[in-house]
Amino acid sequence: QSVLTQPPSVSAAPGQKVTISCSGSSSNIGNNYVSWYQQLPGTAPKLLIYDNNKRPSGIPDRFSGSKSGTSATLGITGLQTGDEADYYCLTWDSSLSARVFGGGTKLTVL
Amino acid sequence: EVQLVESGGGLVQPGGSLRLSCAASEFTFSNYWMSWVRQAPGKGLEWVANIKQDGSEKYYVDSVKGRFTISRDNAKNSLYLQMNSLRAEDTAVYYCGRDRIMDVWGKGTTVTVSS
Numbered sequence: 001q002s003v004l005t006q007p008p009s010v011s012a013a014p015g016q017k018v019t020i021s022c023s024g025s026s027s028n029i030g031n032n033y034v035s036w037y038q039q040l041p042g043t044a045p046k047l048l049i050y051d052n053n054k055r056p057s058g059i060p061d062r063f064s065g066s067k068s069g070t071s072a073t074l075g076i077t078g079l080q081t082g083d084e085a086d087y088y089c090l091t092w093d094s095s096l097s098a099r100v101f102g103g104g105t106k107l108t109v110l
Numbered sequence: 111e112v113q114l115v116e117s118g119g120g121l122v123q124p125g126g127s128l129r130l131s132c133a134a135s136e137f138t139f140s141n142y143w144m145s146w147v148r149q150a151p152g153k154g155l156e157w158v159a160n161i162k163q164d165g166s167e168k169y170y171v172d173s174v175k176g177r178f179t180i181s182r183d184n185a186k187n188s189l190y191l192q193m194n195s196l197r198a199e200d201t202a203v204y205y206c207g208r209d210r211i212m213d214v215w216g217k218g219t220t221v222t223v224s225s
Contacts, residue, residue: 002154035211035212037155037212039155043217044205044215044216044217044218045147045155045205045212045215046215047211047212047213050211050213051211056213086154088154088155090155090157090212096172097169098157098169098170098171098172099145099157099160099169100157101147101154101155101156101157102154103154104154104155
């Protein structure tokens with residue numbers, strides 16, 4: 001049971017937009033940066049968003065991140081079948097003195 | 111190309127030990143915190159441990175405290191995870207990653223704890 005809560009699954013049609021939430025508390029999201037990762041089947045995770053809303057070079061602007069209070073959100077626009085993957089949020093938890101991942105969200109592009 | 115390559119995984123009996131290694135290349139290893147992350151079969155990602163640039167600070171997930179030890183050798187551009195008293199629930203793919211933002215990951219090494 002993760003301290004960060006993500007919906008187990010989300011789905012949308014190609015070309016549409018989807019958002020994935022990550023809910024935490026003041027000891028984690030509320031006072032620390034959030035990053036987001038995409039994991040395609042059988043591969044290592046890939047950084048999509050860091051420091052709440054920054055994109056590494058090479059990540060298209062279809063991917064965006066935001067944070068408000070103790071929740072963070074990953075947005076993906078112009079969905080493509082290649083976006084089907086598991087998505088995870090990650091932050092530091094000051095009470096646990098540990099990094100924590102969300103439970104992960106499986107995105108299905110119908 | 112910036113790269114991390116894990117090694118040392120394998121099959122081990124419950125109660126046994128393994129030492130994982132992670133070799134870094136094409137970046138200044140000593141400038142970065144480094145982490146280990148694992149993923150049990152069919153499960154999500156779980157952060158395991160991380161270590162400061164000079165090794166002076168180390169943090170662990172509760173489930174491995176007292177059993178796992180993270181270390182590094184900056185002269186060899188290498189990160190390690192010594193795993194003792196292994197349990198079935200430690201079975202996973204273990205990834206090393208370049209902290210703070212985990213922007214570089216290895217491909218992982220598989221650890222199976224079974225009799």
